[in-house]
Amino acid sequence: MTKRQMTAATESVELPSRIVSRVESRLPHSEFDSTDQYITFVLEEVLARVEDSTAEEDFEAVDEDEVQDRLKSLGYLSE
8 A cells, every 4th residue: 555645636525424434443443644645546546446347347248140241252361
């Protein structure tokens, strides 16, 4: 786990107090100096995972029979 500098512009976001309490209880066991840093890190990690999995889902499923038929029609496969 590495510290991330918050150099970009910031926005305020309301969080349920139960979430803030959980983060505050984890803070002493982390390398972060503030709840803001901890929450930013967690959100960045979650978003990166979601974006990675979404990028993998963007590929269309291909029907193997259609591909083989197309390759045959182009002369790449024998009948």
